[in-house]
Amino acid sequence: MFTLGDLWAGIALPLGLAAAGLLAARWLTRHRLGARASRSWGGPLAVALGFAGGIWALFGWPGFPPLDANDWLLFLALPLSLLGTLDASARLPMQVRLAASTVAVVGVLLLVSWPVIKDFESSWPDGTRAVAVTCALSIAWIFSLDELAARRSAAGVGALLLATLAPAAAVLALSGSQRLAQTSGVLAAAVGGWALAEYALGAAGVAAGIPLIVGSLHGGVLLCGTLYASLSLGNLALLLAAVHAAWLVQRWVGQPWVGRQRGILSAVVQAALVAAVSCWALARAWLAFDAGGY
Amino acid sequence: MLAITFPGKMKEAVMMGRLGAGVVLVGFLLLSRGASPARAEAVSVDAVHSSVLFRIKHLNTSHAWGRFNDVAGKLNLDDGNPAVEVQIKTASIDTGNPKREEHLKSPDFFNAKQFPAITFRSTRIQKSGDGKYAVDGKLTLHGVEKPIHVELTRTGAGKNQQGTSIVGYETNFIIKRSDFGMKYLLEGLSDDVLLIVSLECGAK
Numbered sequence: 001m002f003t004l005g006d007l008w009a010g011i012a013l014p015l016g017l018a019a020a021g022l023l024a025a026r027w028l029t030r031h032r033l034g035a036r037a038s039r040s041w042g043g044p045l046a047v048a049l050g051f052a053g054g055i056w057a058l059f060g061w062p063g064f065p066p067l068d069a070n071d072w073l074l075f076l077a078l079p080l081s082l083l084g085t086l087d088a089s090a091r092l093p094m095q096v097r098l099a100a101s102t103v104a105v106v107g108v109l110l111l112v113s114w115p116v117i118k119d120f121e122s123s124w125p126d127g128t129r130a131v132a133v134t135c136a137l138s139i140a141w142i143f144s145l146d147e148l149a150a151r152r153s154a155a156g157v158g159a160l161l162l163a164t165l166a167p168a169a170a171v172l173a174l175s176g177s178q179r180l181a182q183t184s185g186v187l188a189a190a191v192g193g194w195a196l197a198e199y200a201l202g203a204a205g206v207a208a209g210i211p212l213i214v215g216s217l218h219g220g221v222l223l224c225g226t227l228y229a230s231l232s233l234g235n236l237a238l239l240l241a242a243v244h245a246a247w248l249v250q251r252w253v254g255q256p257w258v259g260r261q262r263g264i265l266s267a268v269v270q271a272a273l274v275a276a277v278s279c280w281a282l283a284r285a286w287l288a289f290d291a292g293g294y
Numbered sequence: 295m296l297a298i299t300f301p302g303k304m305k306e307a308v309m310m311g312r313l314g315a316g317v318v319l320v321g322f323l324l325l326s327r328g329a330s331p332a333r334a335e336a337v338s339v340d341a342v343h344s345s346v347l348f349r350i351k352h353l354n355t356s357h358a359w360g361r362f363n364d365v366a367g368k369l370n371l372d373d374g375n376p377a378v379e380v381q382i383k384t385a386s387i388d389t390g391n392p393k394r395e396e397h398l399k400s401p402d403f404f405n406a407k408q409f410p411a412i413t414f415r416s417t418r419i420q421k422s423g424d425g426k427y428a429v430d431g432k433l434t435l436h437g438v439e440k441p442i443h444v445e446l447t448r449t450g451a452g453k454n455q456q457g458t459s460i461v462g463y464e465t466n467f468i469i470k471r472s473d474f475g476m477k478y479l480l481e482g483l484s485d486d487v488l489l490i491v492s493l494e495c496g497a498k
Binding site: 003059060067068069070115116176177178179180224227228229230290291292293294 | 397
């Protein structure tokens with residue numbers, strides 16, 4: 001049951017906050033860093049602002065430390081955005097970026113899964129396997145999207161993200177938890193707000209730092225769905241693997257034997273493939289769903 | 295130092311006498327322990343014949359009822375040091391609709407994987423009448439511990455089919471779920487939740 005208030009707090013507010021956050025960040029940094037350097041600045045902070053604002057408006061501010069493990073995501077949004085900003089602004093070597101992404105993903109996933117995995121004997125093998133699979137797929141998700149972000153406009157990356165985040169929210173809604181579905185929806189709305197603002201600013205924006213924060217939060221929400229609600233590990237894997245479809249297309253269009261057509265067609269194909277894989281998970285969740293009158 | 299020595303058969307008789315006195319003494323102690331109400335032992339909750347029911351208002355319209363099927367615990371109300379301990383497995387929630395139970399077990403409400411048990415531990419028990427007890431204690435629900443007060447009534451006593459003495463207790467009380475951090479969908483499902491706990495207990 002979603003009310004108008006839920007739509008406002010869960011979609012309009014995070015979208016508006018993220019868009020306003022990016023515009024403000026670019027305006028502030030443009031004079032200090034110059035137009036070119038400011039293009040990669042502010043994205044992670046804008047997404048974190050939209051995400052935190054939406055979650056706060058929907059569920060209120062939880063105490064610290066939070067009761068429910070999924071509430072850690074709200075507190076992690078800011079540190080992740082700082083790590084994303086560092087990733088975006090400093091030209092770090094690949095090994096350092098890999099280490100930073102691994103630390104971010106492992107940190108987020110350990111915090112949200114701790115109530116289950118702290119008792120290793122009872123969490124083995126299902127809980128431990130879910131954490132390991134989510135960890136590996138989330139790190140791969142970040143790197144796959146990072147490579148795409150280096151070649152695509154920020155708005156294009158935003159479209160790819162929305163193609164998987166929106167179906168993920170619907171899958172979670174069918175997997176027993178409206179709260180996790182709304183959390184995923186807020187993340188999608190915040191990414192949408194950032195992407196819209198990037199589009200409004202022109203095609204020059206760079207999605208640097210975005211994969212780290214979005215990938216870590218997305219992996220965290222999905223892991224909560226598997227550990228604490230009824231999201232199957234298969235659907236979790238499909239949702240996290242969806243972006244690799246775009247990465248494969250990117251690799252394919254980059255080959256000389258198909259030419260160097262990296263225009264609108266490949267972007268549409270990429271988004272369609274990502275959406276198709278994500279909707280595969282949605283179809284599986286829908287077929288398994290039996291409300292039984294509830 | 296005085297030493298008394300007994301010859302052969304007399305020594306054996308003295309030993310038997312001592313043994314007999316010991317048996318009588320142990321038997322007396324056991325009987326007196328069973329007979330005295332001041333030394334009563336704690337009784338265990340019989341999950342099959344106990345019920346933990348809850349009632350919540352749906353959309354400010356009707357009352358929805360549910361129950362928890364897995365309840366355990368120990369009660370000792372007659373001893374000089376009375377205590378009540380009850381544990382309920384959150385995942386045993388039963389509302390007659392599996393999808394609703396799945397939702398109630400999710401992080402939206404009970405978050406049963408993270409908080410697998412609801413517990414109550416008494417901190418103070420006072421007899422408030424014939425078969426009535428005023429019980430103060432700590433209820434832990436959804437990871438939040440809060441002090442509550444309940445009036446416990448002894449509903450009866452008897453013997454079960456195995457001949458074991460059994461005793462029944464019942465209480466009902468209202469909690470605010472938001473006090474325990476369960477704040478989701480307060481506009482659709484009331485904050486006040488009525489709990490009815492009926493326990494049948496016996497020696498195990």
